[in-house]
Amino acid sequence: MNLEIVLHVLGRLSALLGWLLLVPVAACLGSGGLGSPTGVALLVTAGLALGGGWALRIACDWDPARFGPGEAFASFGAGWVLFATLGALPYLLTGTLPVPLDALFESLSGFTTTGATLFVDPAVLPPPLLLWRALTSWIGGFGFVAVSVAVLPALGAGGNFLYGAELPGRSGERLLPRLSTTVRWLWILYAGFTLAVFAGLVGAGLSTWMALCQSLALVSTGGFVTSAAGLSTAPAAVQWVASVAMLVAGLNFAFLLVAARGRVATAGRNSELRLYLLGFAALVAVFLWAGGTTSSAGLRGAILAAASSVSTTGLPLPADTWRVPILPVAVLLFAALGACSGSPGGGLKIARAALLAKGAFREVARLLRPASVLVLKVDGKPLPERVLAATGAILVAAMLVTAGGAVALAFMGLDQASATASAMAAAANLGGGAAAPGSSTSWADLPALGKLVVMALMLLGRLEFFSVLVLFSRHAWRR
Amino acid sequence: MNFACVLHLLGRLCMVLAALLLLPLLVCLHDGTLDSEIARRFLVLAAGTFAGGLLLRFGFRMRPDDFQIPEAFGVVTGAWLVFSLVGALPFLGSTGIPAVVDAFFESVSGVTTTGASILPDPALLDRALLFWRATLHLVGGLGIVALSVAILPALGAGGNFLFQAEASGPEKDKLLPRISSVSKVLWTTYIGLTVATIVAFLVAGMSPFDAICHGFATSSTGGFSTRADSLASFSAAVQWTAIAGMLLGGTNYVLLLMAARGRPRALLASTEWRTYLGIVACVTLIACAVRFAAEGAPGGAEELLRSSLFSTAAVITTTGFATVDYGLWAGSLKLLLIFCMLSGACAGSTSGGHKVIRLILYWKVVTRELRRLIRPSAVVVVRVQSRVIPDGILLKTVAFLAIFLLLWGAGSLALLFAGVPAEAAISGAIACLTNVGPAFGELGPSGNYSGLGDGSKALMAFLMLAGRLEFFALFVLLSPQAWRR
Numbered sequence: 001m002n003l004e005i006v007l008h009v010l011g012r013l014s015a016l017l018g019w020l021l022l023v024p025v026a027a028c029l030g031s032g033g034l035g036s037p038t039g040v041a042l043l044v045t046a047g048l049a050l051g052g053g054w055a056l057r058i059a060c061d062w063d064p065a066r067f068g069p070g071e072a073f074a075s076f077g078a079g080w081v082l083f084a085t086l087g088a089l090p091y092l093l094t095g096t097l098p099v100p101l102d103a104l105f106e107s108l109s110g111f112t113t114t115g116a117t118l119f120v121d122p123a124v125l126p127p128p129l130l131l132w133r134a135l136t137s138w139i140g141g142f143g144f145v146a147v148s149v150a151v152l153p154a155l156g157a158g159g160n161f162l163y164g165a166e167l168p169g170r171s172g173e174r175l176l177p178r179l180s181t182t183v184r185w186l187w188i189l190y191a192g193f194t195l196a197v198f199a200g201l202v203g204a205g206l207s208t209w210m211a212l213c214q215s216l217a218l219v220s221t222g223g224f225v226t227s228a229a230g231l232s233t234a235p236a237a238v239q240w241v242a243s244v245a246m247l248v249a250g251l252n253f254a255f256l257l258v259a260a261r262g263r264v265a266t267a268g269r270n271s272e273l274r275l276y277l278l279g280f281a282a283l284v285a286v287f288l289w290a291g292g293t294t295s296s297a298g299l300r301g302a303i304l305a306a307a308s309s310v311s312t313t314g315l316p317l318p319a320d321t322w323r324v325p326i327l328p329v330a331v332l333l334f335a336a337l338g339a340c341s342g343s344p345g346g347g348l349k350i351a352r353a354a355l356l357a358k359g360a361f362r363e364v365a366r367l368l369r370p371a372s373v374l375v376l377k378v379d380g381k382p383l384p385e386r387v388l389a390a391t392g393a394i395l396v397a398a399m400l401v402t403a404g405g406a407v408a409l410a411f412m413g414l415d416q417a418s419a420t421a422s423a424m425a426a427a428a429n430l431g432g433g434a435a436a437p438g439s440s441t442s443w444a445d446l447p448a449l450g451k452l453v454v455m456a457l458m459l460l461g462r463l464e465f466f467s468v469l470v471l472f473s474r475h476a477w478r479r
Numbered sequence: 480m481n482f483a484c485v486l487h488l489l490g491r492l493c494m495v496l497a498a499l500l501l502l503p504l505l506v507c508l509h510d511g512t513l514d515s516e517i518a519r520r521f522l523v524l525a526a527g528t529f530a531g532g533l534l535l536r537f538g539f540r541m542r543p544d545d546f547q548i549p550e551a552f553g554v555v556t557g558a559w560l561v562f563s564l565v566g567a568l569p570f571l572g573s574t575g576i577p578a579v580v581d582a583f584f585e586s587v588s589g590v591t592t593t594g595a596s597i598l599p600d601p602a603l604l605d606r607a608l609l610f611w612r613a614t615l616h617l618v619g620g621l622g623i624v625a626l627s628v629a630i631l632p633a634l635g636a637g638g639n640f641l642f643q644a645e646a647s648g649p650e651k652d653k654l655l656p657r658i659s660s661v662s663k664v665l666w667t668t669y670i671g672l673t674v675a676t677i678v679a680f681l682v683a684g685m686s687p688f689d690a691i692c693h694g695f696a697t698s699s700t701g702g703f704s705t706r707a708d709s710l711a712s713f714s715a716a717v718q719w720t721a722i723a724g725m726l727l728g729g730t731n732y733v734l735l736l737m738a739a740r741g742r743p744r745a746l747l748a749s750t751e752w753r754t755y756l757g758i759v760a761c762v763t764l765i766a767c768a769v770r771f772a773a774e775g776a777p778g779g780a781e782e783l784l785r786s787s788l789f790s791t792a793a794v795i796t797t798t799g800f801a802t803v804d805y806g807l808w809a810g811s812l813k814l815l816l817i818f819c820m821l822s823g824a825c826a827g828s829t830s831g832g833h834k835v836i837r838l839i840l841y842w843k844v845v846t847r848e849l850r851r852l853i854r855p856s857a858v859v860v861v862r863v864q865s866r867v868i869p870d871g872i873l874l875k876t877v878a879f880l881a882i883f884l885l886l887w888g889a890g891s892l893a894l895l896f897a898g899v900p901a902e903a904a905i906s907g908a909i910a911c912l913t914n915v916g917p918a919f920g921e922l923g924p925s926g927n928y929s930g931l932g933d934g935s936k937a938l939m940a941f942l943m944l945a946g947r948l949e950f951f952a953l954f955v956l957l958s959p960q961a962w963r964r
Contacts, residue, residue, distance in 0.1 A: 325901035392877035393848035416810035
């Protein structure tokens with residue numbers, strides 16, 4: 001692996017974050033002024049990010065010929081860590097989270113679109129910091145979509161071209177010919193979607209400020225909210241808009257792009273989309289069954305909770321939601337299966353789960369005809385064996401990492417149910433507000449080591465395990 | 480599928496089953512209760528099963544060419560169903576097991592060597608029935624079909640298919656040219672281990688009846704006991720014997736036989752066996768440390784070590800005996816025990832679960848992917864003990880995990896729907912799929928399965944069968960191709 005190239009990429013990313021930090025700085029102009037502690041903290045962070053980024057870019061040379069898969073994976077892993085570190089500074093410098101580990105937790109939770117928070121009542125945060133908190137998950141969400149839909153397919157890295165390289169329509173055609181064009185289109189789509197949700201929330205009666213923070217956290221499937229009660233006490237219209245926003249955010253953005261360009265029918269013929277909606281409907285039914293109500297308020301609540309779960313947004317829900325034991329289990333299982341591939345959502349991803357199921361039943365079929373060659377097809381198209389192998393490896397890694405995390409948390413004193421729920425919610429980037437669904441231990445009450453474990457799980461889950469694990473492989477460091 | 484062929488072979492298996500049904504009569508003979516109702520019942524059932532077997536055998540004809548792969552899966556699944564159903568008949572209407580579902584659950588649990596019981600107190604059951612429960616364990620331990628292949632020469636031709644469909648573990652070696660000789664060798668080892676365990680139990684001070692019943696339940700890694708508190712009220716010597724018996728029962732029987740014949744090197748060199756013992760040692764030591772920190776050692780150091788090792792061995796070999804209620808341990812230890820349940824012992828043993836070799840292969844799948852990501856064009860070969868593992872085996876291993884997770888998730892949700900509390904539902908689904916038996920919560924070592932609804936019991940019986948047959952043999956029958964004539 002070529003460290004210099006990785007550092008150069010990190011420099012560019014750092015500078016990008018520096019520019020993005022100017023958004024909450026601008027918000028300071030309207031609230032408290034640049035001289036306020038929040039303003040100073042944000043400005044210092046932006047300066048550091050821009051300066052450090054510029055220095056790295058100058059110091060380390062870029063050579064596209066030497067940017068291979070190893071460098072790419074290292075850049076993703078290190079990039080997320082860098083963003084989380086820089087993003088933690090505003091919390092730290094303003095003193096809202098005086099412990100460095102806590103600040104890093106909140107920041108990483110944002111950038112990984114987990115939405116696990118240490119703030120029992122986020123309303124105590126100064127408005128610009130609240131905006132920055134929502135922005136971290138918005139940036140993380142876009143970063144993940146761009147990496148999974150555009151960058152990894154372009155690199156042909158691993159089995160990840162599952163995502164968007166092969167769209168329905170003219171077969172074999174790449175989504176858009178060039179990487180930068182794809183990213184630009186995705187950017188327009190993501191920003192447009194955010195604006196639409198923002199407008200919807202304002203129309204439904206939220207204040208402009210709340211609607212801004214909330215829309216950023218919803219379209220990225222992050223799940224940060226702006227008050228202790230979150231959306232569960234919001235007006236009906238707001239809940240409906242939020243439900244639709246989350247449900248759409250869990251879709252494959254490559255397909256959304258196809259749909260946005262007018263080929264709705266093509267995008268609709270996608271088996272992952274159908275399974276996603278089926279899972280959503282099933283979870284709504286579970287919530288209705290457990291709630292024992294068919295009132296319109298009950299239905300609305302069930303839809304909000306189910307959309308929040310299948311998209312792995314993980315909105316904070318009142319603790320008595322988890323009173324019926326099947327609900328936390330079902331929510332965690334559905335979140336572990338995940339949203340659609342190519343969405344900012346977390347979890348295994350439905351396309352992968354479906355592929356694994358197909359692969360498993362192919363092995364069953366193979367027993368009857370040991371000599372026959374059985375080709376695996378998804379939506380009528382044959383899939384390379386390499387993709388199945390990579391997908392299987394992701395499943396195994398997800399299982400091992402989550403189980404290891406749960407055991408580690410249990411050794412720090414959590415009861416077995418809370419440890420398992422917290423590990424699953426972190427690894428699937430579900431979050432769930434101040435505590436994982438069904439957990440009796442809030443994120444804030446975790447011991448320092450436990451927070452580290454949860455942070456590792458969030459990061460591993462977001463980068464789909466291998467981008468992080470690769471860094472620990474001795475092969476990666478061999479020149 | 481050629482149904483005549485399947486039914487013909489099932490007829491032959493019924494005749495084996497009829498002979499087994501006569502075994503409890505030995506207990507009646509010893510107790511002098513040959514004229515009792517229970518003895519008559521076994522006699523009638525044996526006669527009926529034998530007659531049914533004869534009818535099937537001579538009513539349906541089989542040409543050697545008829546027996547192909549689909550038929551093998553039909554016979555294996557059919558055999559397990561027949562044994563479970565007929566095995567339930569002696570319990571029907573007996574004191575302690577009144578309901579049909581309960582009898583079926585107990586029988587499936589026995590024959591799949593799960594050891595989950597709906598009996599609050601087994602001691603209330605008739606001794607002949609207790610012996611029958613243990614016999615079900617013994618028969619299910621190494622596999623019904625393996626038994627039949629060993630003693631029925633007529634199955635020889637297709638025996639290989641049958642054996643492959645039933646044997647455990649990701650890779651099935653043909654150790655000897657004739658599969659019937661393989662079966663004979665394995666069964667000899669198995670019986671040898673069982674007899675040795677029984678003798679050791681006797682020496683340790685058990686009564687002959689208890690020694691035999693527990694001997695059957697130990698080497699088969701089943702877990703049915705004759706007492707409500709399992710092995711808790713037996714002496715320390717008995718418990719140490721059980722530990723050794725369980726750990727040996729979880730060892731690959733081929734390697735065990737080689738070691739018994741004076742060639743222990745293959746066993747000692749086996750990566751799987753060393754990993755298995757490593758897990759047992761680690762979990763035991765951690766359990767000792769955590770329990771000591773929490774409550775000290777009220778029974779002394781030996782007791783602490785013994786009960787920790789016993790619980791670990793009982794769970795990882797999927798036996799399911801208990802001397803202490805490990806449901807009361809710290810959450811961290813419970814999660815480690817769940818890991819042991821999932822792991823299981825060695826392939827080619829009588830234990831359930833994933834088997835340690837699969838855990839090793841899972842790890843290799845991950846490291847292979849890491850290497851491939853860094854060197855996309857490299858050809859990465861997976862080796863275990865310097866032997867190359869073909870890609871097909873790895874695909875099947877991941878498929879096994881996927882099906883396991885599917886059944887676990889769906890099973891847990893279904894049990895939760897039926898109103899089973901969360902801890903019992905989730906751990907119970909695992910305990911049945913991995914054939915451990917006792918789980919946690921209401922289904923823990925000090926509880927039993929009697930409080931569940933009929934639907935839950937039937938579902939769990941299905942999970943046990945699915946787990947024992949390692950899913951594939953059962954799922955093949957769901958494919959329409961298997962039924963095409």
